[in-house]
Amino acid sequence: MKKFPAEEFEGEKLREKLKDLVEMIPTKGDNIKVNEDKCGGCRLCFKHCPGGCFEIIDGKAKYTYPELCFECGACVILCPTGAIDWNYPEGGTGVVLRYS
Amino acid sequence: MTKYNCVVVGAGPGGSAFSKIAVENGLKVLMLERARNPGEKNTSGSTIWGNIARKIHPDFPADAPIERRVDGGRLYFVPEGKDWEKGGYSLVGFSHPSKEISDPFNVYRNVFDKWWAEQSVAAGAELKTSTLVTGVVRDANGKIIGVIDEKGEKYEADIVIGADGVLSIIGRMAGLRPMWGSHENCLCCKIDWELDEKLIDERFGSSIEHDDGDIGVLLEIYFAQPMAGNAGYFWIFPDRGSLALGLGIIMNDLIRLEHNIWWYMWNSINHPIVKPKLKGGKPRSYIAHSIPLTNPVGPNGTLFKSYADNIMLIGDAAGFVCPIDGAGWCGAVSAGKIAAEIATKALEKGDTSAEFFQRYQRKWIESDVGKNLKMGKEMADWLTHESGGINVLADQFTRGLASLMEHGTSHEEVGSSSINRTIKYAQEWMALSKPMRMLLGPYLQLFTSLMR
Numbered sequence: 001m002k003k004f005p006a007e008e009f010e011g012e013k014l015r016e017k018l019k020d021l022v023e024m025i026p027t028k029g030d031n032i033k034v035n036e037d038k039c040g041g042c043r044l045c046f047k048h049c050p051g052g053c054f055e056i057i058d059g060k061a062k063y064t065y066p067e068l069c070f071e072c073g074a075c076v077i078l079c080p081t082g083a084i085d086w087n088y089p090e091g092g093t094g095v096v097l098r099y100s
Numbered sequence: 101m102t103k104y105n106c107v108v109v110g111a112g113p114g115g116s117a118f119s120k121i122a123v124e125n126g127l128k129v130l131m132l133e134r135a136r137n138p139g140e141k142n143t144s145g146s147t148i149w150g151n152i153a154r155k156i157h158p159d160f161p162a163d164a165p166i167e168r169r170v171d172g173g174r175l176y177f178v179p180e181g182k183d184w185e186k187g188g189y190s191l192v193g194f195s196h197p198s199k200e201i202s203d204p205f206n207v208y209r210n211v212f213d214k215w216w217a218e219q220s221v222a223a224g225a226e227l228k229t230s231t232l233v234t235g236v237v238r239d240a241n242g243k244i245i246g247v248i249d250e251k252g253e254k255y256e257a258d259i260v261i262g263a264d265g266v267l268s269i270i271g272r273m274a275g276l277r278p279m280w281g282s283h284e285n286c287l288c289c290k291i292d293w294e295l296d297e298k299l300i301d302e303r304f305g306s307s308i309e310h311d312d313g314d315i316g317v318l319l320e321i322y323f324a325q326p327m328a329g330n331a332g333y334f335w336i337f338p339d340r341g342s343l344a345l346g347l348g349i350i351m352n353d354l355i356r357l358e359h360n361i362w363w364y365m366w367n368s369i370n371h372p373i374v375k376p377k378l379k380g381g382k383p384r385s386y387i388a389h390s391i392p393l394t395n396p397v398g399p400n401g402t403l404f405k406s407y408a409d410n411i412m413l414i415g416d417a418a419g420f421v422c423p424i425d426g427a428g429w430c431g432a433v434s435a436g437k438i439a440a441e442i443a444t445k446a447l448e449k450g451d452t453s454a455e456f457f458q459r460y461q462r463k464w465i466e467s468d469v470g471k472n473l474k475m476g477k478e479m480a481d482w483l484t485h486e487s488g489g490i491n492v493l494a495d496q497f498t499r500g501l502a503s504l505m506e507h508g509t510s511h512e513e514v515g516s517s518s519i520n521r522t523i524k525y526a527q528e529w530m531a532l533s534k535p536m537r538m539l540l541g542p543y544l545q546l547f548t549s550l551m552r
Contacts, residue, residue: 003367004363004366004367004370006358006359006360006363008363008366009359009360009362009363009366010360014362017362018362018386021383021384021385021386022385022386022387023385025136044355047360048287048351048354048355048360048361050287050289050360050361050362050388051388070143070387070388070389071141071389072143072287072388072389072390073266073267073279073285073390074285074287074351074388074390076279077279077280077281077282077285077351077390078282078351078354078355086279087234088134088232088267089232090232090250091134091135091229091230091231091232091249091250092134092135092136092229092230092231094141095141095387096135096136096140096141096210097139097140097141097142097208097209097210097292097385097387098292098384098385099208099210099292099342099384099385
């Protein structure tokens with residue numbers, strides 16, 4: 001069985017894959033913040049955020065692409081140093097289901 | 101400011117179930133929902149059970165927006181490194197035999213949850229949507245007496261119900277639970293896969309004939325190393341014009357594994373066993389969320405506390421999700437009903453203290469909620485620690501169960517001594533563990549009936 005390269009499902013490439021089929025009610029995107037002093041640069045949020053919302057710059061995580069945030073909490077749950085300040089987006093905004 | 105008997109944070113299946121029963125009992129209830137419509141942020145396999153729904157709506161499924169009747173399912177155990185196309189996997193069928201035991205339906209949760217909440221509103225509950233609760237209101241003694249939304253509006257109530265999901269703000273503010281950790285959360289992603297209804301009937305239709313001529317479907321569940329890395333499962337739950345394709349992996353295992361959730365999803369939908377079943381269709385939408393796998397019943401009877409003064413937690417907020425299959429809808433609805441009954445009694449007595457709400461905990465532990473959590477945990481532990489994992493299980497099933505199934509289809513050619521041997525074999529397997537008893541039980545019945 002052919003296996004896919006990991007890079008296909010991270011960062012820009014993941015966002016490209018998902019963006020047309022994820023419905024978002026526009027939101028400010030300031031509900032999630034990374035505390036750079038606490039960030040250890042482990043890349044877990046970058047790798048596992050299912051919306052590809054994070055990037056790593058100079059060894060620190062940044063929440064740069066809120067457009068595909070699924071509000072799943074994976075980033076804050078996975079972060080080993082407690083560097084992520086996490087809240088839901090404001091009421092009536094954010095991700096919604098298109099169908100089922 | 102209006103004071104309510106109950107403010108329910110979250111208008112999902114549990115919150116709405118609570119509200120319907122509570123208003124029927126004469127309580128004044130407000131539901132607060134952060135989405136524009138209940139259910140529109142949901143990530144779910146989307147199978148709901150009619151027998152549980154009837155606890156809240158006795159005439160269910162009349163008028164309910166359901167997609168498909170579910171008649172049973174197929175359970176696949178797919179080991180690593182086998183030639184799948186030549187049958188290097190095991191397949192176990194299961195059925196949902198009676199209306200009393202389950203009576204499952206597949207639904208579109210954004211449609212269904214909206215309808216479910218509307219029934220509670222029709223019964224007299226208030227619903228305020230697009231409202232994110234960000235904090236609690238406390239009295240001079242520090243007891244929670246209401247909640248506050250992001251705009252600063254306060255809502256006071258005798259009882260606050262935390263039905264606000266896996267990341268529950270109410271549960272955390274009440275000090276009942278933390279943000280659960282990576283070993284207690286499963287990350288799930290889901291694809292809504294558009295597929296022609298006829299193809300769905302051909303590929304997933306059951307052979308059961310229904311009175312109304314409708315075709316029910318079979319769910320498919322894959323415990324598969326190549327799909328979920330031995331740490332979760334991939335599912336196909338058919339609807340009317342689409343399939344719900346989902347994958348869940350425990351977050352701790354994701355850290356250990358080489359790839360992320362979408363990588364496993366792509367490998368699942370392109371797996372040689374799965375791909376032909378999706379042919380002719382295409383993805384319509386993507387979504388992802390966390391599911392709690394906290395085992396609130398506790399490994400040694402240490403109980404998660406689901407209540408405090410003026411507070412009860414229900415649904416995902418309380419971790420009422422079966423540890424083996426990740427199903428939370430039934431637990432949320434059942435617990436919602438129990439909490440509503442306790443709330444009614446508490447207000448009659450004028451006692452909403454934690455001491456009074458111990459009754460809630462006792463009741464849900466004794467109910468189907470607690471029983472499923474306990475059994476699910478037992479099965480999950482067995483699967484992950486004692487069975488030797490999916491590879492061993494798949495081998496066992498290939499050699500043992502598959503032969504049972506073959507005999508089942510061609511029993512006329514099999515002498516009675518052979519059937520006797522098969523029954524003995526099955527009994528030995530069943531003695532091994534509870535999951536084996538569950539899986540093999542129906543087959544054993546079949547063989548025993550063949551002997552008569």
